[in-house]
Amino acid sequence: MSDAVIRAVIDTDPGLDDAVAILHALSSPAFDIVGIMTVAGNIGIDVTTRNAGRILAHARRSDIPVVAGSAAPLSRAGFDTIDIHGDDGLGGVSFPEPAVPPHADAVEWLADLLLRESAMSLTILALGPLTNIARLVLDHPEAAARMARLIVMGGAIDEPGNVGPRSEFNIAADPEAADIVFRAGIATVLVPLDVTRKVRASRSWTAGLRETGVPAAVASADLVDAYFQSSSGRESRPLHDPCVMLYAESPALFTLERLPIAVELETDDDVGALVIDDKDGVLLDVTMKVDADAALGLLARRLSGG
Template structure:
């Protein structure tokens, strides 16, 4: 199977960690690097966590490059009550086997995109879009060389998870999200409408644990931490793995083209999406998913030897 070159932009994060482990185990992806952004927790911790995830997967040669320490124009959120003070739900990970690269993620992104054939590198965005907005502002020529962006974020017909209509990643930096959605780049958005349909049950956790791979055992513990903060027989939504699942198996998703704008106000709806009337090109928005098949694919990749 041929691999697609990808860069993962992320703020790990429990579900980010599961998504990254799945990507590292999947033959579809040649992971060129991981860029980090503040989101679920501060930049020092998200950067360390990216290195810890790579160390567990035995992929310490993949570079980690720290990016934005906060939103473009506002204060960030603190969601330690969901992800734990370490961002990984207290699950044991080794320390990074290599330090992060020097320099800023947006500059590394630009240099990498300019060095690769135009259109050959995809960007898998799991957190606030601050680094991508910085790339657009600093080097729009490099940004236009992105093959496609697949980004977890937003809510279309679903209520929000951080405000009445706003989803965390876009609400964490609405100005960055507005810049990226309005830039005309090839973008697929994976909103709450999809991610809330992909959840693990306790049997899935036990299957992952029994498989005995480093990725499956860690993912079992990570998802189990999601059960500790929710009631019932299903985990919290596995938001970020849906980005990797879409990249691997787009046939499991149903998409619509939508021109969207982002609320950049100061209300609780900051970061929410609305139809755009400024003539901007549409983006592709995933609105349906075969949840059972998506979860099966995720567990298959996490248990892969």
């Protein structure tokens, strides 16, 4: 685990597991979160933006700006995930209303920030579709080139997909954006379903969080329990988005492989699938293994104030 504090922007579509990931980053001394950008993904942009503000209000961190981003994919219709995340995107879990209004135009805001900050000093933690980052690459390539690294929850390599036979939600929601970002030359770490499905919260894990009485831990327990309510008979639920923060904070918990990745853009029933393509793929660092028990332990410790 590095002693250097990670200065970061979170790009997100909260979202139950997004909310847990954000609470982790806000609770951990490993991160200095300088802003939260929102994107339509799990639910519409107005709701994701409101939810980001609600999470910050709960954490008493409304000093961190929320900046509304892309309301739709670059060229496609989005997905409807109300059945998983609920009408409010947070499974009905109680959060306060935002304490301050959001800013507008995440892409312009991020470009200005990257150009003001020292080059290679800012990490982007991407928990949703990559629409905002693709627009940054297209509209402000000089700013995008100053990004230290991009850590992306998305895709599936050997695992089946969750919205298609091989496609995962975040990439499939805006595959053109993912293709643009992956080909932009940004130092990128991809965190696919191959590891996120191994980091699984059980009901006993959420009970342990709740027993601490720490607000971030209790809220996270409620969020994961809302996940359980959206599916019957499951003994555990994967914590997809928190794996981005876990990798950023403690990369030693993960095993990386450098793989030539291409995004499937043509196949209607599996658009957004990731293809290993030695000819046309882009070499990306991909997390393929994880010490799941240690990852869950670190997440619980941070959420509980440790």
